[in-house]
Amino acid sequence: MAKNCNLCPRQCNIDRTKSLGYCQSPDTVRIARVGLHEWEEPCISYGKGSGTIFFSGCNLRCVYCQNNEISSYLHGTEISVYTLADEMLKLQDMGAVNINFVTPTHYADKIILALDRVKHKLQIPTVYNCGGYENIETLKALDGYVDIYLPDLKYYSPKISKKYSGCGDYFDVAVKAIAEMARQTGKPTIDDDGHMKSGTMVRHLVLPSMYKDSIEAFDNLVKTVKPQEIAVSIMCQYFPTHLSKNYPEINRKTTTLEYMKVVNFVRTLGFEYGFMQDKSSAKKDYVPVFDYKQGE
Ligand code: SF4
Numbered sequence: 001m002a003k004n005c006n007l008c009p010r011q012c013n014i015d016r017t018k019s020l021g022y023c024q025s026p027d028t029v030r031i032a033r034v035g036l037h038e039w040e041e042p043c044i045s046y047g048k049g050s051g052t053i054f055f056s057g058c059n060l061r062c063v064y065c066q067n068n069e070i071s072s073y074l075h076g077t078e079i080s081v082y083t084l085a086d087e088m089l090k091l092q093d094m095g096a097v098n099i100n101f102v103t104p105t106h107y108a109d110k111i112i113l114a115l116d117r118v119k120h121k122l123q124i125p126t127v128y129n130c131g132g133y134e135n136i137e138t139l140k141a142l143d144g145y146v147d148i149y150l151p152d153l154k155y156y157s158p159k160i161s162k163k164y165s166g167c168g169d170y171f172d173v174a175v176k177a178i179a180e181m182a183r184q185t186g187k188p189t190i191d192d193d194g195h196m197k198s199g200t201m202v203r204h205l206v207l208p209s210m211y212k213d214s215i216e217a218f219d220n221l222v223k224t225v226k227p228q229e230i231a232v233s234i235m236c237q238y239f240p241t242h243l244s245k246n247y248p249e250i251n252r253k254t255t256t257l258e259y260m261k262v263v264n265f266v267r268t269l270g271f272e273y274g275f276m277q278d279k280s281s282a283k284k285d286y287v288p289v290f291d292y293k294q295g296e
Pocket of ligand 1: 016
């Protein structure tokens, strides 16, 4: 990485060994959990589970973040690039079906360094599980290191993205990022066992009171990215947490009717691969425990 950090569209241009930018993350990798995770989409978690590495800090810090303990409060442990590489191999040895980097954007440069050490030893795909607010230059640097991109597409309206995630340009940035991801990975490939091997899957969490914005987001996404080139996953696991109480319109769960309005619209757009989520997943029980300790 250049001395000053411009890894994401926040373009803080600061030296992270001396000060912190929007993501509040130091230059040294900080992680909060490493382990097998069963609650991703079936094609990502089938079998023994996805080999997740949760990074502390975030370049979006959404007001309703379900992982706010690590995204905003930076709970976690600092580790070296060498340890990060070792953790990937350990996950593979545990039977993980992939290596899943969760909220990786602000450590993309370190992930590349770690993968330089171990990518040739990994027989399972790597998954870049991000918020969608990504720099094209950073994504280009990841070309060849990432097998599956799992970006969010959170909002369409600049007013809404500014209000909940502090970035009015979210949709424009995210759509260009998704187009670059799809260019790199090609169309989704899923093997006979139901495991995704490569491709880009766009995730969308339907927020309460926001289903019209969800529909706008997908309606406009397909003007740039062909539905045949990506998979989609529509999620309903939202529950109010973190700062949601300050925003009455999102201080409740998403209703089944709101969720189905989005699903039914997305079904008309021609995606070949799509996933819907069970409504029972809208519970705190599905938030993992962030308990990483080095050497365990
Ligand atoms: S990764 Fe963090 S410090 Fe770097 S530009 Fe993004 S928000 Fe700023």
